[in-house]
Amino acid sequence: MISDRVKSNLKRTFGESLLPKLGLVLLVVILVMAAFAPVLATHDPTRTGYFHENGGPYPPPGFDYTTTVAADGEIGEVQITSTSEHLLGTNTVGQDVYSRFLYGARVSLLVSLFGVTLASLIGVPFGLIAGYYGGRIDDGLMRLADVMLAFPALVLALALIGVFGSQPIRVPDPIVAAGLAPGMPPSIPIPGSVTIVVALVTWVWFARVARGEALSIRNEAYIKAAKSFGTADWRILLKHVLPNSLTPIIVLATIQMAIIILIEASLAYLGFSGTTLSWGYEIETGQDVLRTRPWVAMVPGIGIVLVVVSVNLLGDWFRDALDPNIEGSERGA
Amino acid sequence: MSMAKFLLRRTLQGVFVIWGVVTVLFGLRAVSPGDPATLMLGQGATQELIEQVREAEGLNEPIHVQYGDYLGDLIVGDLGYSWQSEREVELMVIERIPATIELAVAATVIALLIAVPLGVVSATRRGSPSDYSATLFSLLGISTPNFWLGLMLILLVGVWYGIPYPTITPGSSFPVGIGLIDLPTGRRGAGFGEAVMALLRDGSVDQLGLWVKHITLPAITLGTYFTALITRLTRSGMIDELGKPYVTATEAKGLPGVLVRYKHVLRNTMIPIVTVLGLQMGTLMGGAVITETVFNWPGIGLRLISALGVRDWPLMQGIILFIAIMFVVINIVVDALYTYLDPQVTIE
Numbered sequence: 173m174i175s176d177r178v179k180s181n182l183k184r185t186f187g188e189s190l191l192p193k194l195g196l197v198l199l200v201v202i203l204v205m206a207a208f209a210p211v212l213a214t215h216d217p218t219r220t221g222y223f224h225e226n227g228g229p230y231p232p233p234g235f236d237y238t239t240t241v242a243a244d245g246e247i248g249e250v251q252i253t254s255t256s257e258h259l260l261g262t263n264t265v266g267q268d269v270y271s272r273f274l275y276g277a278r279v280s281l282l283v284s285l286f287g288v289t290l291a292s293l294i295g296v297p298f299g300l301i302a303g304y305y306g307g308r309i310d311d312g313l314m315r316l317a318d319v320m321l322a323f324p325a326l327v328l329a330l331a332l333i334g335v336f337g338s339q340p341i342r343v344p345d346p347i348v349a350a351g352l353a354p355g356m357p358p359s360i361p362i363p364g365s366v367t368i369v370v371a372l373v374t375w376v377w378f379a380r381v382a383r384g385e386a387l388s389i390r391n392e393a394y395i396k397a398a399k400s401f402g403t404a405d406w407r408i409l410l411k412h413v414l415p416n417s418l419t420p421i422i423v424l425a426t427i428q429m430a431i432i433i434l435i436e437a438s439l440a441y442l443g444f445s446g447t448t449l450s451w452g453y454e455i456e457t458g459q460d461v462l463r464t465r466p467w468v469a470m471v472p473g474i475g476i477v478l479v480v481v482s483v484n485l486l487g488d489w490f491r492d493a494l495d496p497n498i499e500g501s502e503r504g505a
Numbered sequence: 506m507s508m509a510k511f512l513l514r515r516t517l518q519g520v521f522v523i524w525g526v527v528t529v530l531f532g533l534r535a536v537s538p539g540d541p542a543t544l545m546l547g548q549g550a551t552q553e554l555i556e557q558v559r560e561a562e563g564l565n566e567p568i569h570v571q572y573g574d575y576l577g578d579l580i581v582g583d584l585g586y587s588w589q590s591e592r593e594v595e596l597m598v599i600e601r602i603p604a605t606i607e608l609a610v611a612a613t614v615i616a617l618l619i620a621v622p623l624g625v626v627s628a629t630r631r632g633s634p635s636d637y638s639a640t641l642f643s644l645l646g647i648s649t650p651n652f653w654l655g656l657m658l659i660l661l662v663g664v665w666y667g668i669p670y671p672t673i674t675p676g677s678s679f680p681v682g683i684g685l686i687d688l689p690t691g692r693r694g695a696g697f698g699e700a701v702m703a704l705l706r707d708g709s710v711d712q713l714g715l716w717v718k719h720i721t722l723p724a725i726t727l728g729t730y731f732t733a734l735i736t737r738l739t740r741s742g743m744i745d746e747l748g749k750p751y752v753t754a755t756e757a758k759g760l761p762g763v764l765v766r767y768k769h770v771l772r773n774t775m776i777p778i779v780t781v782l783g784l785q786m787g788t789l790m791g792g793a794v795i796t797e798t799v800f801n802w803p804g805i806g807l808r809l810i811s812a813l814g815v816r817d818w819p820l821m822q823g824i825i826l827f828i829a830i831m832f833v834v835i836n837i838v839v840d841a842l843y844t845y846l847d848p849q850v851t852i853e
Contacts (some may be wrong), residue, residue, distance in 0.1 A: 318518070319525030321784070322829040325789030330813055331530070331825060335537040434650050438795055442653050442810060455653055459799075466660055473653035480648035 363446025624739020646733020
């Protein structure tokens with residue numbers, strides 16, 4: 173499937189620069205954070221009410237603040253200091269920011285991984301068939317692609333959310349079910365409709381790339397040979413065209429993954445999230461208290477930047493090693 | 506093929522795309538949950554009243570008749586009435602267009618002014634500290650969600666001028682900073698047009714100054730992604746071009762390197778950048794929706810979000826349709842520009 177030339181290119185470019193290594197390390201750290209969130213978290217991320225005894229949320233180190241309190245009929249200023257109990261402080265409703273940071277990584281990664289998979293499952297077969305057969309099917313796909321591209325991805329996603337709603341699907345958390353993390357939420361909310369929506373706004377890129385590949389492969393000698401033996405078309409598509417188109421599709425997938433993470437965060441920020449555990453949602457709640465509790469908006473944003481940077485670094489590595497010119501790879505949310 | 510023929514063909518294709526967009530929007534509205542008449546009248550409406558509205562709005566007709574009516578109305582430029590405010594959608598869109606265009610243009614100008622020189626320096630001094638910083642900047646730029654960037658800028662500007670963060674309010678027109686360089690974190694001062702009129706009429710720069718102050722933070726927020734993207738494109742494009750034989754040949758002939766770099770190499774690099782800019786218009790508009798929300802900027806994006814919140818479909822459709830038309834028109838212009846920038850490209 174992946175040729176030796178590609179493998180050696182990947183190795184060479186990985187050794188040449190620091191950036192792919194950095195991307196890989198970052199992504200592994202984030203994957204571990206997300207996978208073992210219930211074990212690594214110090215508090216139930218959904219539990220509210222962790223406030224300082226003087227009323228305000230706990231700040232992280234360096235963000236101590238003063239607040240006015242009335243005690244014994246007098247009004248006075250009270251210093252609110254950070255605590256080791258809450259590493260990154262607590263938010264406006266008194267939830268532990270560090271634990272929510274870990275769980276937010278889950279939402280971001282689950283939506284983007286499922287989203288990319290779904291988008292390629294829709295786009296790749298469509299594109300391969302269109303490119304392989306050409307003619308009317310191909311014309312139809314290209315016109316449909318033109319229409320899809322006239323919608324900004326985020327705007328189309330917003331319109332689709334209006335139709336699908338944004339109810340999350342709850343699945344049992346395997347780590348909690350195994351009894352490894354007592355006291356943590358027993359189920360994970362997966363924003364199912366958000367995942368469908370991001371796939372519906374990105375599949376067209378997979379279709380376009382797959383179509384281009386199929387178009388250039390269909391006239392190769394080995395395809396003609398297979399045809400002359402009477403091999404069925406679906407078999408040729410599956411055994412020859414698909415494996416030979418895979419490299420650019422993988423590059424595209426990394427780049428679209430970064431874009432999907434940004435779209436998910438934007439939807440959540442605008443209030444169309446499937447779950448309050450999303451980093452984008454957390455930033456939205458932090459906006460109202462930006463002036464007094466800046467860490468609430470700061471922390472989840474750093475999470476988004478780190479995930480997207482790591483995915484982009486890997487995407488750049490793949491692209492440098494595999495194919496410098498892939499359509500749709502310079503496109504954002 | 507002549508230019509006129511080319512433009513005609515592209516326009517026809519554009520009309521087809523717009524028809525597709527209209528059809529998708531109609532389909533979405535048709536399958537979306539909630540009865541339009543109830544949404545229009547609010548929860549307390551009587552069954553009788555709802556039935557009257559359904560009849561009057563043609564909601565009892567079969568779906569293909571409704572589609573036909575909708576297309577017919579659009580062709581004569583009738584986008585209908587907002588369900589929420591009962592105002593004409595055309596007016597509600599048009600009054601918000603200048604703010605969004607100002608923001609988009611300002612962001613693009615900032616992006617081009619910073620990105621092209623940065624990309625050129627980065628490409629001509631590969632491996633230097635300035636190349637590394639440009640690469641790092643562009644990596645962060647394409648990886649940062651712009652709504653978060655906007656909030657962090659609001660914080661940063663306050664800290665920069667020694668203002669303790671408790672005095673900053675996002676989305677308000679209350680300025681951050683002091684004296685000449687105070688930057689409001691929200692709303693729009695005078696429109697650019699009004700500001701220029703004031704300058705011409707009274708020779709007063711106050712309005713223009715106010716406009717600049719208000720647009721600075723939103724434009725940087727929206728423009729950062731594009732600055733990063735264009736820096737990357739300029740850098741990789743320049744590196745490709747600099748390796749071509751004609752560069753060595755012209756330099757060997759004794760043409761100054763600076764002249765070669767800026768006159769020939771940069772020009773050839775700009776061709777793909779212009780194309781990408783056209784295709785990125787959608788991203789720019791998506792970014793504008795978010796940026797306008799952060800900064801309370803009164804453009805079509807802010808209006809789209811409020812329309813979405815109350816499922817005001819006619820208004821949503823009007824705004825999205827406008828964005829799609831803009832995308833199509835700009836890409837036709839880009840294609841025409843392409844032939845101008847690169848004489849080797851023949852129109853087919």
